[in-house]
Amino acid sequence: MMVYNSSFRFSVSRILPSVRTVHTAPLKAANVKITGIKTPSQPKPNEQLVFGKTFTDHMLTVEWTKASGWGIPEIKPYGNLSLDPSACVFHYGFELFEGLKAYRTEDNKITMFRPDKNMERMNKSAARICLPTFDSEELIKLMGKLIQQDKHLVPEGKGYSLYIRPTLIGTTNALGVSTPDRALLYVITSPVGPYYKTGFKAVGLEATDYATRAWPGGCGDKKLGANYAPCILPQLQAAERGYQQNLWLFGPEKNITEVGTMNVFFAFKDSSTGKKELVTAPLDGTILEGVTRDSILALAREKLDPSEWNINERYYSINEVEERASKGELLEAFGSGTAAVVSPIKTIGWTGNDIDVPLLPGEQSGPLTKDIAKWIADIQYGRVSHGNWSRIVADLNTDAI
Amino acid sequence: MMVYNSSFRFSVSRILPSVRTVHTAPLKAANVKITGIKTPSQPKPNEQLVFGKTFTDHMLTVEWTKASGWGIPEIKPYGNLSLDPSACVFHYGFELFEGLKAYRTEDNKITMFRPDKNMERMNKSAARICLPTFDSEELIKLMGKLIQQDKHLVPEGKGYSLYIRPTLIGTTNALGVSTPDRALLYVITSPVGPYYKTGFKAVGLEATDYATRAWPGGCGDKKLGANYAPCILPQLQAAERGYQQNLWLFGPEKNITEVGTMNVFFAFKDSSTGKKELVTAPLDGTILEGVTRDSILALAREKLDPSEWNINERYYSINEVEERASKGELLEAFGSGTAAVVSPIKTIGWTGNDIDVPLLPGEQSGPLTKDIAKWIADIQYGRVSHGNWSRIVADLNTDAI
Numbered sequence: 001m002m003v004y005n006s007s008f009r010f011s012v013s014r015i016l017p018s019v020r021t022v023h024t025a026p027l028k029a030a031n032v033k034i035t036g037i038k039t040p041s042q043p044k045p046n047e048q049l050v051f052g053k054t055f056t057d058h059m060l061t062v063e064w065t066k067a068s069g070w071g072i073p074e075i076k077p078y079g080n081l082s083l084d085p086s087a088c089v090f091h092y093g094f095e096l097f098e099g100l101k102a103y104r105t106e107d108n109k110i111t112m113f114r115p116d117k118n119m120e121r122m123n124k125s126a127a128r129i130c131l132p133t134f135d136s137e138e139l140i141k142l143m144g145k146l147i148q149q150d151k152h153l154v155p156e157g158k159g160y161s162l163y164i165r166p167t168l169i170g171t172t173n174a175l176g177v178s179t180p181d182r183a184l185l186y187v188i189t190s191p192v193g194p195y196y197k198t199g200f201k202a203v204g205l206e207a208t209d210y211a212t213r214a215w216p217g218g219c220g221d222k223k224l225g226a227n228y229a230p231c232i233l234p235q236l237q238a239a240e241r242g243y244q245q246n247l248w249l250f251g252p253e254k255n256i257t258e259v260g261t262m263n264v265f266f267a268f269k270d271s272s273t274g275k276k277e278l279v280t281a282p283l284d285g286t287i288l289e290g291v292t293r294d295s296i297l298a299l300a301r302e303k304l305d306p307s308e309w310n311i312n313e314r315y316y317s318i319n320e321v322e323e324r325a326s327k328g329e330l331l332e333a334f335g336s337g338t339a340a341v342v343s344p345i346k347t348i349g350w351t352g353n354d355i356d357v358p359l360l361p362g363e364q365s366g367p368l369t370k371d372i373a374k375w376i377a378d379i380q381y382g383r384v385s386h387g388n389w390s391r392i393v394a395d396l397n398t399d400a401i
Numbered sequence: 402m403m404v405y406n407s408s409f410r411f412s413v414s415r416i417l418p419s420v421r422t423v424h425t426a427p428l429k430a431a432n433v434k435i436t437g438i439k440t441p442s443q444p445k446p447n448e449q450l451v452f453g454k455t456f457t458d459h460m461l462t463v464e465w466t467k468a469s470g471w472g473i474p475e476i477k478p479y480g481n482l483s484l485d486p487s488a489c490v491f492h493y494g495f496e497l498f499e500g501l502k503a504y505r506t507e508d509n510k511i512t513m514f515r516p517d518k519n520m521e522r523m524n525k526s527a528a529r530i531c532l533p534t535f536d537s538e539e540l541i542k543l544m545g546k547l548i549q550q551d552k553h554l555v556p557e558g559k560g561y562s563l564y565i566r567p568t569l570i571g572t573t574n575a576l577g578v579s580t581p582d583r584a585l586l587y588v589i590t591s592p593v594g595p596y597y598k599t600g601f602k603a604v605g606l607e608a609t610d611y612a613t614r615a616w617p618g619g620c621g622d623k624k625l626g627a628n629y630a631p632c633i634l635p636q637l638q639a640a641e642r643g644y645q646q647n648l649w650l651f652g653p654e655k656n657i658t659e660v661g662t663m664n665v666f667f668a669f670k671d672s673s674t675g676k677k678e679l680v681t682a683p684l685d686g687t688i689l690e691g692v693t694r695d696s697i698l699a700l701a702r703e704k705l706d707p708s709e710w711n712i713n714e715r716y717y718s719i720n721e722v723e724e725r726a727s728k729g730e731l732l733e734a735f736g737s738g739t740a741a742v743v744s745p746i747k748t749i750g751w752t753g754n755d756i757d758v759p760l761l762p763g764e765q766s767g768p769l770t771k772d773i774a775k776w777i778a779d780i781q782y783g784r785v786s787h788g789n790w791s792r793i794v795a796d797l798n799t800d801a802i
Binding site: 050051081089092130174175179225227230 | 451452453454456460479481482483484485486487490491492493494495496498500528529530531564566568570571574575576577578579580587589591610611612613616617618619620625626627628629630631632633634637662
């Protein structure tokens with residue numbers, strides 16, 4: 001049994017206020033300077049959109065310095081960044097990002113889905129690696145202005161959306177390893193199609209214990225560049241053995257943590273009581289605080305009958321999954337994330353055997369996975385409203401929002 | 402007791418050869434294209450050199466693509482990199498580096514210290530995050546040519562050197578997380594002064610168990626950008642409590658792993674037998690494979706009398722250090738790395754108390770630390786030869802090498 005209690009976990013709140021300069025300029029959306037492109041581009045046909053390879057005409061950039069704080073936000077034509085080769089982003093991993101989407105609703109408005117959650121996480125990521133934080137609402141406003149600038153490029157149709165990529169990098173030009181005194185915040189946007197073009201395609205996973213994605217006292221709960229490159233080689237290794245993604249295990253208990261670059265959920269049914277359970281790992285500092293994860297938990301608690309379902313954030317291991325599958329208690333499993341929303345799982349390779357995950361007859365997901373995908377899509381595309389989860393950023397019927 | 406055996410560790414050798422394309426152009430130093438600066442700059446006065454902020458006139462760049470392999474190496478005037486904002490180096494931590502030094506010897510030659518070790522490690526780092534590997538000897542030749550181009554800027558004097566920073570970044574322009582199909586290898590160089598301008602200055606460390614630098618199955622043994630940014634906040638926190646650096650502990654055993662961005666050594670004396678021991682953590686996948694660490698182990702094994710000294714790579718904990726300090730068995734402690742060579746330690750804060758590390762009376766290091774610094778400097782500055790550790794790359798007496 002591996003022992004790590006709460007004192008072993010890493011707390012950003014330990015940092016004392018004096019560490020960060022406070023009397024510098026805050027991020028202000030009202031200061032934005034907009035330089036439009038001469039000839040706006042025409043939207044590409046939907047079938048030509050490739051995730052994260054097609055970009056819109058404009059980008060947002062804001063420089064920050066320790067001495068002055070946040071500079072003038074600029075919306076300007078999409079173009080290269082020019083950086084000194086000693087910039088700390090190239091050497092020491094001073095980089096973090098977010099991923100969220102804007103949707104064209106049926107009444108021709110453009111909405112962002114829960115941008116406040118992404119901004120909250122982006123600020124936590126920034127604090128974790130000593131990059132500057134900012135007022136979330138100001139960056140939401142700026143993203144809105146950026147989307148308005150390119151609103152004709154937000155694609156239309158089921159499953160289509162505008163992927164938004166806020167990024168924050170350290171730009172100090174010096175090889176000493178220290179707190180960056182310069183940074184660049186930028187946002188680029190990419191029109192994207194549905195993750196599953198022709199309906200779900202369930203994936204096969206390799207349960208992975210020889211490589212570790214995240215650990216207590218590390219930064220696996222933050223959306224840092226540092227968490228991604230090291231996961232490619234294990235994915236290639238799993239692919240060589242016929243699996244698309246890694247199911248990341250942790251510790252001697254082989255606890256299930258995440259899948260690929262997504263959170264992961266399992267559904268079980270207790271064969272003695274008949275009670276069902278939807279389960280995902282708890283946010284203990286090793287799990288990315290996924291916005292889709294949070295949305296699924298909230299919706300499941302609202303919509304599933306509590307006499308039938310328990311919704312739990314708890315530790316559970318590959319051994320439990322294996323044992324419950326053998327007893328017929330494993331109902332479904334799926335990854336969750338912004339790109340795919342939900343990604344059904346059909347099989348899990350573990351110690352030379354495959355654990356089969358049930359799917360609906362002739363289909364590529366279980367019934368709960370399908371319901372969850374619909375619950376979320378209905379909110380994202382404005383067919384159903386849910387508190388403040390959808391925020392209107394542009395109205396294609398008028399020029400104002 | 403935390404259990405992680407060899408199967409728990411991460412092996413690059415698990416990757417099958419088919420994963421990487423092999424029939425593309427290798428890195429070839431002979432293909433180099435040199436574009437000299439119009440007006441070479443004058444050397445700055447030694448006292449104005451700041452580590453990693455002053456750079457020489459030229460840089461080396463080589464592009465790589467999956468389709469074609471390594472392109473033409475170019476030595477050209479130092480200048481900005483121009484990269485698409487979607488380049489994977491900005492988002493997913495596809496970046497790694499090396500740090501080594503060139504020295505002006507007393508007979509006016511310029512030598513690099515053990516560049517083969519750095520190149521070996523750089524290739525291991527590249528393989529770990531699926532960036533392209535290369536023939537080490539070719540990059541050593543190219544670094545030699547770069548140094549020759551700026552040889553008048555290699556500073557002269559005790560403790561002065563040219564810091565060399567080879568860097569490899571992924572430059573694929575796409576937001577999908579996958580193996581980079583484009584990369585940029587570049588080398589910049591910075592004339593630097595001695596780490597300790599007026600002799601050693603011993604440091605105080607905070608033994609840190611609330612943040613964890615590296616983990617089995619992670620990549621803490623590689624020189625990846627991912628390992629650096631997350632360590633700044635714990636350093637600021639230690640600084641708020643009056644300590645310059647973190648002494649990184651691992652696991653419930655509180656094993657000592659590294660200090661700040663350096664390897665770390667402790668010297669003990671057994672009070673019953675009188676036998677002394679120089680100890681550092683073993684290379685178990687969580688410890689950076691330091692070139693200075695390796696050099697110190699090799700020199701200690703050559704020079705210290707084995708009837709007096711044991712030289713051990715083994716696990717040892719902060720509890721052992723605390724206990725042995727209380728018995729008067731703690732002799733010395735120092736960090737090791739390219740920048741400082743050795744960095745003496747005077748105190749270690751642990752659970753509210755300070756463990757004092759002995760220093761020579763009126764001095765800022767112990768006697769072994771001082772000897773080791775001299776052994777290495779003698780080789781680096783060409784006063785003593787040691788196998789192939791020093792490689793001549795330029796001769797200031799002639800134009801040829």
